[in-house]
Amino acid sequence: MRAALFDRYGPPDVLYEGEVPEPVVGPGEVLVRVHAVSVNGGEVVGRSGRLKVLLGNGFPKRVGIDFAGEVVSGPGFAPGTPVWGGLPRGRFGSAAEYVAVRPRQLAPSPAGLDLVAAAALPAVGTTAITALRDRARLRPGERLLVRGASGGVGSVAVQLGKARGAHVTALANAGALDFVRGLGADEAVDYRTDPARLGRFDVVLDAHGSRPAAYRRLLAPGGRMVGIAFRSAADIGYLLASTAFGPRRVRFFSGNPRSELFADLTALVERGAVRPVVDRVHPLAEVAEAHRALEAGGVRGKHVIRVVTPAG
Template sequence: MRVAQFDRYGPPEVLYATTAPLPVVRPGEALVRVHGASVNGGELTMRAGKLRFLLNRRFPKRIGIDFAGEVVTAAEGVAGPKVGDHVWGMVNKWRGGAIAEYVAVAPRTLSRSPKGVDLVEAASLPVGTTAITALRDHAHLKRGERLLVRGAAGGVGSIAVQLGHWMGAHVTGLAAAGNLDLVRDLGADEVFDYRTTGPADLGEFDVILDSAGTDLRAYRRLLAPGGRMVAITVSSPADAAYLLASAVFGSRRIRFFAGNPTNALFAELTGYVESGAIRPVVDTVHELGDIAEAHRALERGGVRGKHVIRLANA
């Protein structure tokens, strides 16, 4: 099978497509033929070596976390998807390996993918589990509340805008100027160019979902009394330290979590998509051989939804 991997940390150019044996399917695992897998910001950080202190030193390393595909071998003795089912899910984020023609995964990390959605496009959506967890479980967003989404055109942000709208919030989105129409179309009530609109230009919010990871202190000041802020990434040691301090000092704590979704959450996301509350937003579909360009494109910014790698016909 064909896979994407890298032999050293560095820029996107360290990534390449190669061949590897089919994965060994352990007891209780299913084998999935991957049709599409998305590119995530955390993978850029990992590839660049910024998380090397958390990883083993072995190379080569595979890349990719979330995927959509078709079950070719069902897990024996375990309830879950059957052969031929269209599914989506995630592999272990520390091992990676979703950008491959086949993955072996436990059924607890798989769910039926939405009917009527192409499997390559569906690969853009598993990060929606992060938006659900952030807005519902950590921020406890309520109907009528004011929600600010930073990075509103990105992979998580574009889904958070849709979900916030569906939950009845007044949604404000910050995104690049060229993406404001998209964010408005996804359900935002107000949209602003993040390059020309800073925290001082905005009002109060009950909930802030931050997928930018910068200037956390400045945006936290926008919280109304009783407001909640959820950050899904941090971009510097200073912001990481401030995030940790906010958990100890003050009532307006910044929540931070590392998503580890199960099949129940994936199944819930499937329901949102099939109901029309959430739709996929795909910036570009890349072939496997263009994995380095996909990483370069995400690093350039201005993304509209997700960059997806097509694998079914690789």
């Protein structure tokens, strides 16, 4: 089957479309024909070599952590059922024609939603739910600041924050301010603005990762900051210390969503609270270009890789 591969760590150019064996479906696993996947920051970091101590030097390696497609076979789902989901934490390889996963790693996708568009949501949507609902426990009427509001997680967090009744301030590139307002942000501010001028917030969702101390100081008494991106070892050390000390705690987590979270995301989409935001769709053969575009910045929503070739 076709899959996105790389034979050495390095820049996006190391990626290519190649052939690998179809997955061997184990007992209790579901075989999914993948229609599309999204490009996520974690796999970009892995491909670059910054995680090679963890990932090792066995090649070829694969990319892709989430997917949208249709069931071929397996327990709990009728063949042809549209589904979305993700691979277990630490596993890459959904950018391929087929994946085999446990039923707990997927759920039916939203009714009527195109599967290529749907692929923009599984990883970032479940991350936003976990961050705002489960970690920050965002409540109606609270003030929420979203850093990196035009990106994958940020674009969902803005929508989810409004759905939960918060007042949402979105930090984004100057050219994307109208875009984040269109997602529902009450206020849209250039990310270069001095943090000291932004005011106080009950919740800060940091999808950017730099200068965490400056944004933690914006928390009102009882405020919560959730960090999902890290730019340096020093920032990671600061955030670790902040989870234990001080009245304004920082939460962070490593995503490993299960079927319940994917089902919650499906419900949010079906009731119109969240919609996928696709910056650009790339064919599988252009996986390197998709990674290059994400690294270049200025992304609005998600870059999606189409695996199934459109008919005609």
